[in-house]
Amino acid sequence: MDASLESEMQAALGGMSDQDLLSMPASKASTAKARTDRHTRVGTVVRVQGEDVMVEFGPKSQGVCPLRQFAEPPQPGAQVEFVVERLDAFEGLLILALPGASTKAPWEHLAEGQIVEARCVGMNKGGLDMEVSHHRAFMPAGQVDLRPVEDISIFLGEKFPCMIIELRKEKGRMVLSRKAALAQERGKMREKTLADLQPGQVRDVTISSVQSFGAFADLGGVDGLIHISDLSHDRIKDASEVVKVGDVVKVKVLRVDLNQKPAKISLSRKEVMQDPTAGKLEAIQVGETVTGRVTKIAEFGAFIEVAPGVEGLAHISELSHDRIATVDRVLKPDQVVTAKVLSVDPLRRRLSLSLKALVDKPMSAKETAAAKPQREDDNAMAKLRARFSNDRQLKGGLG
Numbered sequence: 001m002d003a004s005l006e007s008e009m010q011a012a013l014g015g016m017s018d019q020d021l022l023s024m025p026a027s028k029a030s031t032a033k034a035r036t037d038r039h040t041r042v043g044t045v046v047r048v049q050g051e052d053v054m055v056e057f058g059p060k061s062q063g064v065c066p067l068r069q070f071a072e073p074p075q076p077g078a079q080v081e082f083v084v085e086r087l088d089a090f091e092g093l094l095i096l097a098l099p100g101a102s103t104k105a106p107w108e109h110l111a112e113g114q115i116v117e118a119r120c121v122g123m124n125k126g127g128l129d130m131e132v133s134h135h136r137a138f139m140p141a142g143q144v145d146l147r148p149v150e151d152i153s154i155f156l157g158e159k160f161p162c163m164i165i166e167l168r169k170e171k172g173r174m175v176l177s178r179k180a181a182l183a184q185e186r187g188k189m190r191e192k193t194l195a196d197l198q199p200g201q202v203r204d205v206t207i208s209s210v211q212s213f214g215a216f217a218d219l220g221g222v223d224g225l226i227h228i229s230d231l232s233h234d235r236i237k238d239a240s241e242v243v244k245v246g247d248v249v250k251v252k253v254l255r256v257d258l259n260q261k262p263a264k265i266s267l268s269r270k271e272v273m274q275d276p277t278a279g280k281l282e283a284i285q286v287g288e289t290v291t292g293r294v295t296k297i298a299e300f301g302a303f304i305e306v307a308p309g310v311e312g313l314a315h316i317s318e319l320s321h322d323r324i325a326t327v328d329r330v331l332k333p334d335q336v337v338t339a340k341v342l343s344v345d346p347l348r349r350r351l352s353l354s355l356k357a358l359v360d361k362p363m364s365a366k367e368t369a370a371a372k373p374q375r376e377d378d379n380a381m382a383k384l385r386a387r388f389s390n391d392r393q394l395k396g397g398l399g
Helices: 003-012 018-022 026-038 178-196 278-282 365-371 379-387
Strands: 040-049 052-058 061-066 079-088 093-097 115-124 127-132 135-140 159-168 173-177 202-211 214-218 223-227 248-257 264-268 289-298 301-307 310-315 336-345 350-354
Touching (some): 159 178, 202 223, 223 248, 289 310, 301 350, 310 336
Parallel strands (some): 135 173, 223 264
Antiparallel strands (some): 052 061, 214 223, 301 310
C-alpha cells in the first residue's frame, strides 16, 4: 500500500496506530484490532445520491457505498459501520462496503458484447487500465476511440460506456473497447440522421477530422465534408487555419447522396456566415482608381488585395499594352500597384482590375509617322507654288 493510500486509510480508521492499540485495554484492543484488519470505520450517512450512499467520517474524509448493499435506503444522519476498501484518487473518496456484502458483481452478470460503464484507473504503454464493477479490465490504445488519439492520458479518471470484447472468467481477464461502443451508438444515430437529413437544412455539427482539403464534421452518427472553399469567405490555404477537431460549428447542408456507400454529404460553413467583404465590395465604384498588394500570381493574371479580405483579379491582358508571355514579367508577389476598377460583382464577390488602363497606349509606327510635323518648303519651292497657284490644270505635274 503506498503512503498516500495508507494515510487515507489511517484517517478513515480514526488515525489509530499500533502503539495506540497496545495502550488500550485488552478487550477494546482486540475489537479495535479486528476493525483495523478489516479496515472498518463508523461513518455518518449524509445523503442517498442515485445508486450511491454518501458517507462522512469527518470534515476531510468522505466515502461512498453502493445503495444496493442496503436492505432499504438509510436515513441521513444514521451511524453505520463500513468496510473501507480503497481510495478513489480521482474523486477523492473512500470506496466503502457494508461488512459481509459482496463487493464485486458476479462474473455471471457479464458477457462478451455487453455494454458496461467503466472507469479508467490507470494507463500503461499498451493502453488503459479499467475497472468494471470492481473487476479489473484492460483497454488497448487502438480501442479507445473511433480515430487515433495522440494522448490517451486524457481519459484518466473518466467514466464512459465500453463494450466487453473479450471475457475469460477462468483467468479473470476482461478486455474492453470504447471504440466498439461508440460505433454501435453511431450506427443507431446514423439511421435517424440520414432519415431526417435534407439539402438546405442548417445544423450544428462537431468537427471530427481536419485535412488540407477541408474538414469532416459529425452530423450525428454520420460525417459530412466541408470543402476548404466552403469553410470561410476568406481565401485560406489549409482547413486548420479556421477550424480544429472538437469545434462545434453551424453549417448548411448542400447535397446528400445516399446512393454512394458511405453516403456522401456536402456541407458549407460560409453559407451561414456573414460575408465581411460584401459591404466593402459595394463601396467600390467602377472606374475608380485603387491601390493594392499583389497576393498571388497565376498563369491567367494576378490577384490584388485592395482592402482587408477584398481581392480583385487583373487579367494578364489588362497588365500591359504590350503582349506579355507570363505575368511575372510585369508583377511580383507583394508588389504594391495601382489599378483601375473595370467591374464589380458583389454577389459573386468578383472585382476586375486593369493596370494598363491607367497608362497611355503607345502609338504604332504608322501613327508615329503620321504625327511627325511636315518638312517646311524651301524658298525655291515656295516661289514655284506661289507662281502656279491658280485653277489652271498644268502639265508636268506641278500643282
